[in-house]
Amino acid sequence: MTSHLLRLLVPLTFLSLLPAPLAAREPVSVSATVSAADPRAAEAGREILRQGGSATDAAIAMMLALNVVEPHNSGIGGGGFLMHHDGRTGVLESIDGRETAPAAARPDRFMGEDGEPLSFRDAWPGGYSVGVPGNVRLAWHAHRKWGKLPWAALFQPAIRLAEEGFEVRQRLDTAMKAVAPIWADFPEIQTYFWVNGAPAAMGTMLKNPPLAALFKRIAAEGPDAFYLGDNAKLIAQTVTQAPKNPVPMTEADLAAYQAKPRKPVCGPYRSFTICGMGPASAGGITVLQVLGMVEHFPLAKWGKDDPRSWHVIGEAMQLAYADRDTYLGDPEFVQVPIAGLIDPAYLKQRSALISMGKALNDYRPGSPPGAQVRTSALPQPESGTSHFVAVDRNGDIAAWTSTIESFFGSQLIANGVILNNQLTDFSFTPEKNGAPVANRVEAGKRPLSSMSPTIVYDSAGTPVFTVGAAGGKTIIMQVAKALIAHFDWGLSAQDSIALGLEFFNADGIVLEKGTSLEAMKAPLENLGHKVSVAPMGLKANAAERLPDGHWIGAADPRSPGVSLQE
The missing domain is CATH 1.10.246.130 (Gamma-glutamyltranspeptidase, large (L) subunit, C-terminal domain)
Structure with a gap:
C-alpha cells in the first residue's frame, strides 16, 4: 500500500503506530463469529456468514434484524458508525452514518420562549428531535466496498421476522412501559405495539407488515427507495405534521443525505494500538x-x-x-x-x-x-442504542454501533420505521459565556455522539480485539x-x-x-x-482473537444478547 493511501485512512499523527499493510495478506482468521444484543439478530448474522457473506454482510443483516426485534433501540430510522478492518489488505476504514439536522434547524431550536433551554422531556418527543436518518446509506456504502452476497439477500432474515412475527421479550416490554404515558399523544405508534389499548405483553407475537414492505423495496431498488419518492415524502410529512413539536423536514433533506468515510482515530496503549471513530x-x-x-x-x-x-x-x-x-x-x-x-x-x-x-x-x-x-x-441523556460485531473467515472485522437515541426515538413512525430523536444529542444552549458551543444545532450538522466502535491491534499490526457498547455517555x-x-x-x-x-x-x-x-x-x-x-x-458486545487464531465473540450478560460461532 502506498503511504499516500495510508494517510487517507489513518490520522497522520499516528502513522507509525500501525505497520504498513501488505499489498495482499492471507486470511488471518480461522473461524467466524457474530455478537449482537438480541439472539435473533445474531442468528441473522450467522445465517449470512453461512451463505458465504462477509463480515459487512453479516453486520448489515444484524442491523436490519435489530430494527425489527429491538425497535426501541436502533434501526433504519436512525444512524450509526462502522469500523471495518480488511483481513486481506490490513486496511482500516470507518464510515460515518450519523444523522444530520434538516435545513430548517437553527441554533436556538431547543431554546424556550423564556430564553432558557427546554427540558429534555419537552424536546424529546415529536418533530424537534428528528434528524435525517443515516443507516441505509451507511449500509449501502459499506456493502459496495466490502459486501460479497447480493444486497437483497441481506434483508431476508429481517423481512421474515417482520412478516412472520417476533416475540415481545423483556427489553422491549420494559421500553414500551417506560414510554406508555408519552404515547397518549402518539396514536400512530400505538397501532404497531399496543394490543387492546395497552403495550403488548411479554410473549405476544407482533408483526410489522409496513416495515417488511419497505425492506423489500430497499432490497430491490437500493437506498433511493428510502431517501427518495414515497417513503421520503412520508417521513417529511410525519415530522412536519408531528402531533407534538412539528417542525419542517423536506424531501430535499432526505435526498441530500450522504454517509461519509472518516479517518479512524488511533493511538497507543501499552504495546497495543487502539483505533476508534473520529468526530x-x-x-x-x-x-x-x-x-x-x-x-x-x-x-x-x-x-x-x-x-x-x-x-x-x-x-x-x-x-x-x-x-x-x-x-x-x-x-x-x-x-x-x-x-x-x-x-x-x-x-x-x-x-x-x-x-x-x-x-x-x-x-x-x-x-x-x-x-x-x-x-x-x-x-442530553440517551438510552436507545445497539452495538454488534462480525468477523468472517477472511479476517474481515465489522464493528457497528447503531442508534435511534432514546427509547423509541422521537415516538414518530413512518412505514413501520421509528424515527430517531438524535438531535437531542446537540447541546441545547448555543452559546455560553459569550462563546459558541462546539456542539450547537446547525443545519446539515451531525450531533456529537458517544458511540465508540473500536478495533485493537497488537505490535505486529494484527487485530486482536474489538468492542463497542450501548448506553449513552456511558458507552x-x-x-x-x-x-x-x-x-x-x-x-x-x-x-x-x-x-x-x-x-x-x-x-x-x-x-x-x-x-x-x-x-x-x-x-x-x-x-x-x-x-x-x-x-x-x-x-x-465484543470479540477477541485467541492465540490459535480463532475469534470468539462475547455478549453482555446484562442483556439478552449472544455471540455465535460459525
Missing part, C-alpha cells in the same frame, strides 16, 4: 484520552480489586469528559483539535493532575495544542473499561464487558450496583470522592 463521534478520542492518562499508572500491578485502579480511572474519566464536552463536534462545522487532544505529551500533562492521595474534584477542560477557545454545554467508559480489563488485567472479552462500571454524574462518582465495584465505595470516599451506587443500563 462527529467523541468515542475514539475520549477513549484514547482516558487510556492515555491511566497508562502512566501501574494498573496491571494493582489489579481490578484495588481502589487505586478505580481512583485513577475515575479521575482520568472526568478530565477526558471535560475535554469532550468542550472541544468535540462535527468536524465540518467546528475545528476539532484531534491531534492535540490525543497527543501523548498533552495526556501526560493531564495525567499529572491525578493525585494518589486525594480526589481532584475540579475537572476542567485543558488546553490541547491547536484548540480554539470554547465553552462546554452538556448534551465511552464501557469501552475504556473493557480495554483496561482485557489488556491490563488479563480478563477475557466476556469477563471484560461483564465487569462492573464506574461512571459519574453531577454529584460525583457512580458505581454499578450489584457488581464487585460496590466494594470500592468506602475507599474512594476516603480519597474525597462523592460516591453513589446505582444500577446502570449497560450493553456491550
Whole structure:
C-alpha cells in the first residue's frame, strides 16, 4: 500500500503506530463469529456468514434484524458508525452514518420562549428531535466496498421476522412501559405495539407488515427507495405534521443525505494500538484520552480489586469528559483539535493532575495544542442504542454501533420505521459565556455522539480485539473499561464487558450496583470522592482473537444478547 493511501485512512499523527499493510495478506482468521444484543439478530448474522457473506454482510443483516426485534433501540430510522478492518489488505476504514439536522434547524431550536433551554422531556418527543436518518446509506456504502452476497439477500432474515412475527421479550416490554404515558399523544405508534389499548405483553407475537414492505423495496431498488419518492415524502410529512413539536423536514433533506468515510482515530496503549471513530463521534478520542492518562499508572500491578485502579480511572474519566464536552463536534462545522487532544505529551500533562492521595474534584477542560477557545454545554441523556460485531473467515472485522437515541426515538413512525430523536444529542444552549458551543444545532450538522466502535491491534499490526457498547455517555467508559480489563488485567472479552462500571454524574462518582465495584465505595470516599451506587443500563458486545487464531465473540450478560460461532 502506498503511504499516500495510508494517510487517507489513518490520522497522520499516528502513522507509525500501525505497520504498513501488505499489498495482499492471507486470511488471518480461522473461524467466524457474530455478537449482537438480541439472539435473533445474531442468528441473522450467522445465517449470512453461512451463505458465504462477509463480515459487512453479516453486520448489515444484524442491523436490519435489530430494527425489527429491538425497535426501541436502533434501526433504519436512525444512524450509526462502522469500523471495518480488511483481513486481506490490513486496511482500516470507518464510515460515518450519523444523522444530520434538516435545513430548517437553527441554533436556538431547543431554546424556550423564556430564553432558557427546554427540558429534555419537552424536546424529546415529536418533530424537534428528528434528524435525517443515516443507516441505509451507511449500509449501502459499506456493502459496495466490502459486501460479497447480493444486497437483497441481506434483508431476508429481517423481512421474515417482520412478516412472520417476533416475540415481545423483556427489553422491549420494559421500553414500551417506560414510554406508555408519552404515547397518549402518539396514536400512530400505538397501532404497531399496543394490543387492546395497552403495550403488548411479554410473549405476544407482533408483526410489522409496513416495515417488511419497505425492506423489500430497499432490497430491490437500493437506498433511493428510502431517501427518495414515497417513503421520503412520508417521513417529511410525519415530522412536519408531528402531533407534538412539528417542525419542517423536506424531501430535499432526505435526498441530500450522504454517509461519509472518516479517518479512524488511533493511538497507543501499552504495546497495543487502539483505533476508534473520529468526530462527529467523541468515542475514539475520549477513549484514547482516558487510556492515555491511566497508562502512566501501574494498573496491571494493582489489579481490578484495588481502589487505586478505580481512583485513577475515575479521575482520568472526568478530565477526558471535560475535554469532550468542550472541544468535540462535527468536524465540518467546528475545528476539532484531534491531534492535540490525543497527543501523548498533552495526556501526560493531564495525567499529572491525578493525585494518589486525594480526589481532584475540579475537572476542567485543558488546553490541547491547536484548540480554539470554547465553552462546554452538556448534551442530553440517551438510552436507545445497539452495538454488534462480525468477523468472517477472511479476517474481515465489522464493528457497528447503531442508534435511534432514546427509547423509541422521537415516538414518530413512518412505514413501520421509528424515527430517531438524535438531535437531542446537540447541546441545547448555543452559546455560553459569550462563546459558541462546539456542539450547537446547525443545519446539515451531525450531533456529537458517544458511540465508540473500536478495533485493537497488537505490535505486529494484527487485530486482536474489538468492542463497542450501548448506553449513552456511558458507552465511552464501557469501552475504556473493557480495554483496561482485557489488556491490563488479563480478563477475557466476556469477563471484560461483564465487569462492573464506574461512571459519574453531577454529584460525583457512580458505581454499578450489584457488581464487585460496590466494594470500592468506602475507599474512594476516603480519597474525597462523592460516591453513589446505582444500577446502570449497560450493553456491550465484543470479540477477541485467541492465540490459535480463532475469534470468539462475547455478549453482555446484562442483556439478552449472544455471540455465535460459525
